[in-house]
Amino acid sequence: MVLIRKFEEAAAKAYSVGKIGGFLHLYIGQEAVGVGSIAALTPHDYIVSTYRDHGHALARGLHPNPLMAELFGKATGVSKGNGGSMHFFDKNAHFMGGHGIVGGHISLAAGIAFASKYKKEDSVTICFFGEGAANIGSFHEGLNLAAIWKLPVVFICENNHYAMGTPEYRALAVKDVSVRAYAYDMARDHIEGDEVRKVRDHVKVAVDRARRGEGPTLIEVSTYRFRGHSMSDPAKYRTKEELDAYKKKDPLMRARNELELGGIKPDVLDKLEIEIQTQIEEAYAFAEASPEPPLSQLHKYVYAEDK
Amino acid sequence: MAILTYREALNRAMVEEMEKDPLIYLMGEEVGHYQGAYKVSQGMLDKFGEERVIDTPISENGFAGIGVGSAMVGLRPIIEFMTWNFSLVAIDQIINSAAKMNYMSGGQFPMPIVFRGAGGAGGRLGAQHSQAFESWYAHCPGLKVVCPATPKDAYGLLKSSIRDNNPTIFIESEVLYGSKGEVPEQEYTIPLGLGEIKRKGTDITIVTWSRALSFAEEAASILEKEGISVEIVDLRSLRPLDENLIYESVKKTNRALVVEEGWPVAGFGAQISHLIQKNVFAYLDHPVERVTQMDVPMSYAANLERMSLPNANRVADTIREMLR
Ligand SMILES: Cc1ncc(C[n+]2csc(CCOP(=O)(O)OP(=O)(O)O)c2C)c(N)n1
Numbered sequence: 001m002v003l004i005r006k007f008e009e010a011a012a013k014a015y016s017v018g019k020i021g022g023f024l025h026l027y028i029g030q031e032a033v034g035v036g037s038i039a040a041l042t043p044h045d046y047i048v049s050t051y052r053d054h055g056h057a058l059a060r061g062l063h064p065n066p067l068m069a070e071l072f073g074k075a076t077g078v079s080k081g082n083g084g085s086m087h088f089f090d091k092n093a094h095f096m097g098g099h100g101i102v103g104g105h106i107s108l109a110a111g112i113a114f115a116s117k118y119k120k121e122d123s124v125t126i127c128f129f130g131e132g133a134a135n136i137g138s139f140h141e142g143l144n145l146a147a148i149w150k151l152p153v154v155f156i157c158e159n160n161h162y163a164m165g166t167p168e169y170r171a172l173a174v175k176d177v178s179v180r181a182y183a184y185d186m187a188r189d190h191i192e193g194d195e196v197r198k199v200r201d202h203v204k205v206a207v208d209r210a211r212r213g214e215g216p217t218l219i220e221v222s223t224y225r226f227r228g229h230s231m232s233d234p235a236k237y238r239t240k241e242e243l244d245a246y247k248k249k250d251p252l253m254r255a256r257n258e259l260e261l262g263g264i265k266p267d268v269l270d271k272l273e274i275e276i277q278t279q280i281e282e283a284y285a286f287a288e289a290s291p292e293p294p295l296s297q298l299h300k301y302v303y304a305e306d307k
Numbered sequence: 308m309a310i311l312t313y314r315e316a317l318n319r320a321m322v323e324e325m326e327k328d329p330l331i332y333l334m335g336e337e338v339g340h341y342q343g344a345y346k347v348s349q350g351m352l353d354k355f356g357e358e359r360v361i362d363t364p365i366s367e368n369g370f371a372g373i374g375v376g377s378a379m380v381g382l383r384p385i386i387e388f389m390t391w392n393f394s395l396v397a398i399d400q401i402i403n404s405a406a407k408m409n410y411m412s413g414g415q416f417p418m419p420i421v422f423r424g425a426g427g428a429g430g431r432l433g434a435q436h437s438q439a440f441e442s443w444y445a446h447c448p449g450l451k452v453v454c455p456a457t458p459k460d461a462y463g464l465l466k467s468s469i470r471d472n473n474p475t476i477f478i479e480s481e482v483l484y485g486s487k488g489e490v491p492e493q494e495y496t497i498p499l500g501l502g503e504i505k506r507k508g509t510d511i512t513i514v515t516w517s518r519a520l521s522f523a524e525e526a527a528s529i530l531e532k533e534g535i536s537v538e539i540v541d542l543r544s545l546r547p548l549d550e551n552l553i554y555e556s557v558k559k560t561n562r563a564l565v566v567e568e569g570w571p572v573a574g575f576g577a578q579i580s581h582l583i584q585k586n587v588f589a590y591l592d593h594p595v596e597r598v599t600q601m602d603v604p605m606s607y608a609a610n611l612e613r614m615s616l617p618n619a620n621r622v623a624d625t626i627r628e629m630l631r
Contacts, residue, residue: 021431022607073431073608084433084607100435101393102365135364136396163365165341171364237341292610302603 001031001196001252002273004055006280007064011054011071011085014284015231020071024085027055029226032251033158034059036199037126037221040207046094046116046125048109051086053098056128060095062088064283074290081293082301094123102163103129103136106155110146113153113216124210125153126203131220132163134177143218147184150215154206157220158193164229165237178220186218193223194251197258224249309492314347314484316458317423320465321348321385323494325355328383331469334361334370335387335424344389345425345484371397371422375404375474378420385469388424391440391478398443405474406449421468423477426454427518427568428605430481431612437605439569441517444476445545445578451475451499452545454517458488460543463497471499480518500547504556508538511562511626514553514579516542519566522598525619530626537626545575553579554587561592562629566622571599593629598622 008026015024027034030052038047038059049056057067062078070077071085079089089097096112099105109127116123133139134157146153157177161168168175181188187209191202199221206217224246228235235243256269311319325331332355337344339352339362352360363370367388374384388394394401401422408416428437445452451473455461461479468475505520506527513523520541527537540556542549557563563583565576580595601615 021609022433023436070607073610075608079607081608081611082434082606084431086433086435087607100433101396104396132365135366135369137366137368164344165337166362166364170340170362293606293608295610295614297608298601298606298611298614299603 001035001255002276003064003279004031004035004058005252006276007058007067007283008054010280010284011068012231014071019288020085021073022084022086023051024071024231025052025229026225026227026231027052029246029250030158030160030193030223031055032196032199032255033156033193033221033223034128036196037128037156037203039200040204041124041126044094044121044123045207046096046112046123048096048105048112048125048127049088049098050102050105050129050133051098051100053086053088057088057090057095060093062090062093062095064279065286068283068287069290072287072290073292074287075293076286076290080297082297103133103138105129106133107138107142109153109155110142110151113146113151114149116152117149122211123152124207126156126207127153128156128158130163131157131159131161131168131177132166132171134180135171143184143186143216146216147186150213152210152213153216154203154210155216155218156203157218158223159220160223160225162225162229162238164233167237176220178218181218186216189217189219191219191221193221194249194254196251196255308489310487311458311490312484313458313461313479313486313488314345316462316490317347317465317479318349318351319490320462320469322351322354324466324469325359330381331383331385332359332361333385333387334363334374336363336365336389338362338387345481347479347484348387367393367396368400371400372404374420375400375408375418378418379408379416383419383469385421385423388422390436390481391424391426392436392438394422394424394440401444401450401474401476402447406447409473410449417472418474419472421475421477423465423479425481425484426478427480427482428600428616429612431607431609432605433607434604439567439600441476441478441545442569442573442575445575449474450546453477453499453543454545455479455543456483456517456520456541458486459490460497460503462490463495464499464543466496467499470496475499478517482518497543499544500549502540502542502549502552504538504552505541506537506539508536508560510536510560510630511538511564512553512556512560513537513539513564513566513622514542515539515566516545517568519568519617522617522619522622523566526622526626529619529623535626535630550582550586553583557583557587558590561590563591563595564622564625564629565595565597566617567597567599568617569600571597571602574599596625596629598625
C-alpha cells in the first residue's frame, strides 16, 4: 500500500512538470481494496482493471520501473509506451489490462473466466470497476452471462461514491450496487474498504467459491479517492469536511496501526517506508533514463505477428 | 465583433436556442452540476434548471435512446457525449434508431436531435481516447455530420443543427475548445452543407475540416514564402457536402489535397477524392492526394503520437511533391 501511495505521489509530481501526459487517475485512498483483493489470488488468477490501474498493477507485484516507464511513454514500459497510464498490460503476471471505456472491460473479464472454464483450468478472474460502471450495459450483460454459465469470476465494485463529479445518489437507482447481484441470482458481499485484511478475507471467500465452480460473486467495497477523478479535476463537487472525514480512515494509517498493535516496531516500519521511497526514486530515474520507443514501433503492433 | 473561444461560442448557441424553444433540452454526463466535462455547458444548469440541463449516469446507449424516444414525440434533445470515443457504446441507437427513424416510418417521425461532444485525437490520451470518428458517422445516410473549425462556425452551425429536423452528429474538436476567434454579436446561422473558402489561392486546393484546418493554414503560410499559393476549402459539414465549392476551387487550381485528422482507409477523404476525380477529372494536373493520421491506433508515447498525427510539415511536403 505504501508502495502504491508513494508511486502515485511521484507520478503526480512528474505529471505536473509535464513528464507524464494524457489523463492520470490516481488510486490514492483506495489502496486497501486492490491490495486486499489481489492478496486473495494465486499467480495464475487473472486481474482486469480500469484506467485507474496503477494500484492494481503494483498490488499484483509488477515492478515499479516498467510501470513508471509506461507513464513516461518509454520503450521500457509494461506496454512498451503504447499504453500510458490507462493501459498497463502484463501478460506474464496475468494482468489483463487497464481499460479506458467505462464498463466495457466487465464483459472482457467474463470472457477471460469463460476461457478458464472452457480450458478446464482453475484460474479465477477478478474484475475491478467503479460504481459508475455499474450503470452501463456491459455490466448487466457481463454479469448475467457470468451467472448463467457459472463462470469463475469475481466482480469487485470499488465504490468511491463518485463517478467524476457525479455522486452515487444521482446515478444509481439502488444505491447498494451489491444487491444488483439478486437480479442475476449471484452471490454478493458488501464490505468497507479501509481494512486490507478484511478485504482479502472476503474476496478469498468469493474466489474460492468461483474456483469450486459455484459461479461468480458481486462484491461492493466501499472506499474513497482522496484526489480528484484525474489530475485535471479540482473535485469541487465534494466538501472538505467529507474528504477530511475519509482521510481519518486512511487505509495506510489503519494498516500501520494494526501492524504496530501486532508488535512490529515503528522504526522497522519507518525503515521499510524509506526503502520503498528509494525504490520509487529508482523507478523515476529508470523511467527518465529510458529511451522513447523506436519510431519503427509506430506500425508494429497493429496486427499480431504470424504464429 | 466579440472574441470568443470555441467553447464559449458553442455555449452561446445552445443558450440562445434553449431560451427560444422550451422543447430543447441538454442531456449527458456531467453537463449540469459539474458544468460540463469540457465546460461547454458552463452556467447552463443555473439558467435552465435540472429539467432542461440533465445529468445522466454513465449509460450512453441508454441516454441516446432516451433522446431518440423523446424526439419521436416532439422534444428537441441535445445529447452530449463526453467524448465521441464513448459514443461507440451508443452507436446502435444513433445508427439503427436515430438515422433511420424518419425513413423507415415513411416520414412519420422526423428526428430533431443533436448528438454533440468532443472529438479528435491528441493530448497523449492513448488508443481508446484519441480518435476522429466523423468518417464513421458520415458513412450512414440519415445523419448529418458537422465539424466546425472556428468559434464563428461553431456558433452558426450548432444553431442550424439544433433547428434541423434531422439527427445531427456535431463533432467538436477537443483541441480547439480554448481557441479564440471573432464571433459577430448579431445572431446568425450557417446553413448545413455550406463550406467556406478559408484562404484564397491559385496553385492547389486543400479540402479540409475541423482541426485539420489549422494544419492546412500553417502549411499554406509556410508555402507562401516559397511562392506557392494555396487555396483552402473548409467543408464545415460532411453531410450535406458542399460539392460545388470543391469543384469550383479545383477547376481554378487544378490540384487537390485532402487533409483530415482521421484514419485513411475508408475515410471521408477517400469519398472526396472519388468525387473530385469523377466530376472534375479533366481539370486535374495531379492525382488527388491525402494527408491523414497514420493507419494505426494512437500510441501514448509522445514521439509516436507526434509521428502519427497529420501536421503542417507533412501537408507542406505533400504539396511540394505535387507541384514538382
Ligand atoms: C463509456 C464511457 N463513458 C464515459 C467515460 C468518461 N469517464 C471516464 S471515468 C468516468 C467516471 C467513472 O466512475 P466510476 O466507474 O465510478 O469509477 P472511478 O473513476 O470512480 O474509479 C467517466 C464518466 C468513459 N471513459 N467511458
